[in-house]
Amino acid sequence: EAAVTQSPRNKVTVTGGNVTLSCRQTNSHNYMYWYRQDTGHGLRLIHYSYGAGNLQIGDVPDGYKATRTTQEDFFLLLELASPSQTSLYFCASSEFSNERLFFGHGTKLSVL
Amino acid sequence: QQKVQQSPESLIVPEGAMTSLNCTFSDSASQYFAWYRQHSGKAPKALMSIFSNGEKEEGRFTIHLNKASLHFSLHIRDSQPSDSALYLCAVSSNTGYQNFYFGKGTSLTVIP
Numbered sequence: 001e002a003a004v005t006q007s008p009r010n011k012v013t014v015t016g017g018n019v020t021l022s023c024r025q026t027n028s029h030n031y032m033y034w035y036r037q038d039t040g041h042g043l044r045l046i047h048y049s050y051g052a053g054n055l056q057i058g059d060v061p062d063g064y065k066a067t068r069t070t071q072e073d074f075f076l077l078l079e080l081a082s083p084s085q086t087s088l089y090f091c092a093s094s095e096f097s098n099e100r101l102f103f104g105h106g107t108k109l110s111v112l
Numbered sequence: 113q114q115k116v117q118q119s120p121e122s123l124i125v126p127e128g129a130m131t132s133l134n135c136t137f138s139d140s141a142s143q144y145f146a147w148y149r150q151h152s153g154k155a156p157k158a159l160m161s162i163f164s165n166g167e168k169e170e171g172r173f174t175i176h177l178n179k180a181s182l183h184f185s186l187h188i189r190d191s192q193p194s195d196s197a198l199y200l201c202a203v204s205s206n207t208g209y210q211n212f213y214f215g216k217g218t219s220l221t222v223i224p
Contacts, residue, residue: 042200042215042216042217043200043214045212090156098144098163099144100146100161101148101158101202101212102158103155103156104155105154105155
């Protein structure tokens, strides 16, 4: 079973603060994704990547940057956090496109 | 943009019952269809997926796809209390834009 590890598990910050969410997968999957999950909206794609150095924009990218530094590591950056970014964030990976996603355990972010 | 809708929003069934969950999508060119299960406080986990019209059975779970009617479903035979969870359907289009569009979920409770 693919292993996707996110850190931190919980994060509280203030409006305007900087936040970095980390994700590491240990199965050499090509694709990595960042989703946010909100009541009433389900899971929505923020950014994704199909390899080190690659970055693709998802459906809700505003206010987020992402960087894929290695095959294993994918980071989500909030440079000026806003209360609307309070959410549960999931990282996921898949070996190829149109294949099952393996999710991390999530990061709960609160922006006060 | 792909629209994915699930019904019902919530469902309560007795142990041993047959449970049916529904998902409709808007893009007839969709290629990949999947169900994920998310227990409370946990990460979504892939249950089953299908690429072509028809049925696929794995244990107590059956997925049925009808692309012409833009509909697919998940059926759980002999529902167990451990099946209580949020069920998410996901649809992926082969447009060169790698995204799985998720429904908002059906919350299933199986009563002993």
